[in-house]
Amino acid sequence: VSVQDEVALKELLTDLHHADIAEILDEVDSDEAAYLVLLLDSEQTSEALMELDEDVREKLLENLTPAEIADEVEEMDTDDAVDMIGELDDDIQLAVINQIEDEEHRADIREMLQYDENSAGGLMAKELIKVKETWTVAGCVREMRRQAEEVTRVHSIYVVTKENELIGRLSLKDLLTSDTRTKISEIYIPKVDSVNVNDPAEDVAKLMQKYDLEAIPVVDDKRVLQGRITIDDIVDFIKEEAEKDYQMAAGISQDVEADDSILQLTRARLPWLFLGLLGGVGAAAIMGGFEEVLNDHVILLLFTPLIAAMAGNVGVQSSAIIVQGLANDDVKGSIGNRLIKEMLLAMLNGAALAIVLFFYVWISESAVDYATSISISLFVVIIVAGIIGTFIPLFLHKRGIDPAIATGPFITTSNDIFGILIYLYIAKLILGI
Amino acid sequence: VSVQDEVALKELLTDLHHADIAEILDEVDSDEAAYLVLLLDSEQTSEALMELDEDVREKLLENLTPAEIADEVEEMDTDDAVDMIGELDDDIQLAVINQIEDEEHRADIREMLQYDENSAGGLMAKELIKVKETWTVAGCVREMRRQAEEVTRVHSIYVVTKENELIGRLSLKDLLTSDTRTKISEIYIPKVDSVNVNDPAEDVAKLMQKYDLEAIPVVDDKRVLQGRITIDDIVDFIKEEAEKDYQMAAGISQDVEADDSILQLTRARLPWLFLGLLGGVGAAAIMGGFEEVLNDHVILLLFTPLIAAMAGNVGVQSSAIIVQGLANDDVKGSIGNRLIKEMLLAMLNGAALAIVLFFYVWISESAVDYATSISISLFVVIIVAGIIGTFIPLFLHKRGIDPAIATGPFITTSNDIFGILIYLYIAKLILGI
Known part of the structure; x- marks a missing residue:
């Protein structure tokens, strides 16, 4: 591919949605896919990578160096990053983690790799918006602006104590309609569902469905806020479970698809x-x-x-x-x-x-x-x-x-x-x- | 049940989550359930009603008058209201709709009853937050406060023209971080996925899953914003589809459950x-x-x-x-x-x-x-x-x-x-x- 073509190709792909880029990556060879991943911005490709089937992604990543994989990881939410790193061989895992530049991101990923894949800890992401009960509405909005930089979507605003213990949530409505000098402790809602990091994913899925939740905070045994699980992760989980049961009933074990070898x-x-x-x-x-x-x-x-x-x-x-x-x-x-x-x-x-x-x-x-x-x-x-x-x-x-x-x-x-x-x-x- | 007991019972149940009230309604007789529905606030019971299985709900509603049903409908989002009314007999449907006091709500429900149950129009709710491109950030926040009264959860903020044509969406992040005098037309994101009111529900489910959307706006043929579909409605749809396929494969037609007669x-x-x-x-x-x-x-x-x-x-x-x-x-x-x-x-x-x-x-x-x-x-x-x-x-x-x-x-x-x-x-x- 000449330099000119490269520029044209990049322009062509830059406007596409990451799900569409994923489809293209799925259809080309794994070395061509690796080439495309390096060509495009990590911001775009990191999301496309997560849309791929596990086996396609694995082959693609074999064509990248640990440093190149780390670039993609840098742009991912912690839950996606952990999923992807978890699929790599142990020695490559270590190499990739060491190449992550953002220290906080690296520490979060290290911590999350320790949770079981099918537990709340394994499903959660670290990115969330939390405010301390002692803040005022004005201070809260200021802090939220800063935190929002890192969070793709605002689901809920969690209220914590100084020690980061989860004590409630804040409705956006109340935040918008309160005087800027009001203390958070006066307007927050003390009732909040939460799950423990060690709760099985199945229970989390049932709870979120029963109460129609879009996001649920995850706490440790001391009720310290550790992360949050969003409904889109649960949708995938529910679908996978239903498909597994269906295949089992048809006499097909392991997770296979019509297009597998x-x-x-x-x-x-x-x-x-x-x-x-x-x-x-x-x-x-x-x-x-x-x-x-x-x-x-x-x-x-x-x-x-x-x-x-x-x-x-x-x-x-x-x-x-x-x-x-x-x-x-x-x-x-x-x-x-x-x-x-x-x-x-x-x-x-x-x-x-x-x-x-x-x-x-x-x-x-x-x-x-x-x-x-x-x-x-x-x-x-x-x-x-x-x-x-x-x-x-x-x-x-x-x-x-x-x-x-x-x-x-x-x-x-x-x-x-x-x-x-x-x-x-x-x-x-x-x-x- | 004496008056004293009634007060005690009401106090006991008032603090429960609507999903838990639904469980109680499911376990008692249908006339006891109807009694409880009348005893408690419609705000609480309307949501509990929607959690019930269709056949349980039908029996319960037979014990209520159209006016009593209308009280429950009054508190529901349009999509839930339409689902419930759609299950009633034609003559009771009319009586209930005529008893709805909120004129706008009544008109919305009338309109939505015309859409096919398995189309985007049948799944959508009318409640959403929309802002006009000509407004400023300050005017926008003021209007949003007003609209937020009616909307249970803020998903996305949709941007429309004067004629209510959908032209884009507004990120909460941008709204929070922009100067209050900025015009919406300067900061809105012109890229927005949408579906037509007549699109089949299955396609909507696939689209939302593919692009990991939490809500999607629904427009008519003239791109006029009609409503929005949220992922929780889609979760239910996906589950139902998976269960139907599973039962089909086992030689069970119609939607039955282990506890049916x-x-x-x-x-x-x-x-x-x-x-x-x-x-x-x-x-x-x-x-x-x-x-x-x-x-x-x-x-x-x-x-x-x-x-x-x-x-x-x-x-x-x-x-x-x-x-x-x-x-x-x-x-x-x-x-x-x-x-x-x-x-x-x-x-x-x-x-x-x-x-x-x-x-x-x-x-x-x-x-x-x-x-x-x-x-x-x-x-x-x-x-x-x-x-x-x-x-x-x-x-x-x-x-x-x-x-x-x-x-x-x-x-x-x-x-x-x-x-x-x-x-x-x-x-x-x-x-x-």
Whole structure:
């Protein structure tokens, strides 16, 4: 690229929004992307970098020196900076941090790297506007002007004691409508929600959603104000959680996207398929055990896929609704009540489906004994599948294990096996074989 | 409840956050809830009402007169008011609107009821802070104080022409740091994202997420400022969409929750189970067609559940990742390329699984011809299932149909049938029956 082109290119890109620059960086090679990052102002590219997918960003950063990465970090809010540095190798992390010129920024980043990624401390940013209770409105506006230089967006104004303990917040409205000589201590609102640096991110997300908060202050055990979390970080978190649960239910582990490499996609999908294969082999083995019975009653075998499929479908329905309810904290009452309700529901569905199946088999095969045996099996299998689908996620949740792993292939496979086993037993009983 | 108790109860509840009051309203009977709503200040209960689930709120409102509902509406932001009124029966809607005392509020609500619920107009609120370009900073602060009375939270300050056309926004920072005699036209930022009242809510959600916006102004075709949408409305929208897709994938239509009634849950679940039953009956009919073959080769029947389950699992995996990619707008490239990629992926997974199955059948049944036929079938079935799982959502999406309906039971059932058909054909070919 000649010098002239460089100038033209820079002009062309300078007016774009950082999200659009991110899209361009995503589409070009990683060395071309690195070239663009160096060409443009760090102020612009630092935000674009944060919009990229983690794997794209990682490749891009491999083409930059620690000093060049530090230039980008310099322009970032502490929460973004920590996220990005956290993705680097340990030795590069150190090199980058040492190259950060702004001492305060460097210290903040060092401190924040110590928090767990999925805690309030890991999500928060250090940039916020705080005022001391002893100030006047006039002094407050003066100080806010200074602080506002560093803060991209003003969310809330937090009121602290001399020791930086959080004691309340200030409404912009009150600040605008009060006499300039009024003391902050007279107009601040002493009620303020806050979270502890060690609170899990999930709890923070729930709290902010429940109370419709746009930002929440983060304090340490002594209630000293440490930072603030904004709703946009939480939006990303909520989306990621929902996507993880959805993929889990479809039998896809790890965070993959449609555009990932075939190898990455295989790693995420193959283990669950193996589980399914094991289940199928298990079902075949069970049916093999009934071989003598089945040789004389091949018609029973024709309906094993139906029984297995229905057991799987019911199990997935039950588990999905429980997993979602647990995620939203609206599963109330005891496990026992929940199981009874699911049983009633399964009986209702099961009866409707069993009656249809009875008439189908009766008419098509004109064999009332087969029709009876197959439809009663379906009824029982649906009830058992519903109970298993409800019980396993509730059980895992009680044990502190993410119930989402119990949806999808796991529940389908186990219900397939149970379903076929129950089916063959009942057939044996009813047909008197 | 005696008068004394009433006072005590009121005192007890007055200090609670509206989200907590909502929880209490959710737990008591609907007539008790209506009693509490009338007891407490509308300022407090109006917000609590909006936190309730739609069905709980509906029942509660049935116990209130139109005038009492109008009192609550009076305190609400226009967007919430419109949501709540939209849920009422047509005749009650009219009665409530006529009881609203604030004329401007009434006119706003009337106007907003005309927008589609899932459009920008349906999501927006009328309350916002706007300043004219001709004002000075001092006049602006004076006007903002007046407007701020009505607006719960200040998000952005929008700059309009005399004709209320949106031309830009004002940063609070600039407002705080400028001389009071400066004209707004000198300091406003002419770059401002906006959406049209008729834009679909989904596009608004994507835009706000892409650019990390906390609020976005809504304009009509003449760029006249009509309202603004805030990120908290979008958070709810995103969550609802994610939950709908998740339930769809599990075979649950309509928006139900774990705590809904058995009848509601049955309505949401039974249709999909019927689809599964049809699939199972179809599979049985196909197998019945091959009955002569199968009578001599019962071993083939033992593996039909395995083949059906694997076809279903692969189909769900492929469709889930495409549906999610489409929702996030990150499925790029042509359908052809996507199908080729999925085919390669399926070949890799299929080969690994087929080899394992081959050895299992060979060793357990010591029949190399069966082992060959079953494992080759599995390989082919996995490839076809992957292609169907990828193609159907892409096809539906191109036709403007929500691809999420193609996940879950729909894909499982169709793949079951295709899988068994392919399996039996290949077995016939290889075993030379």
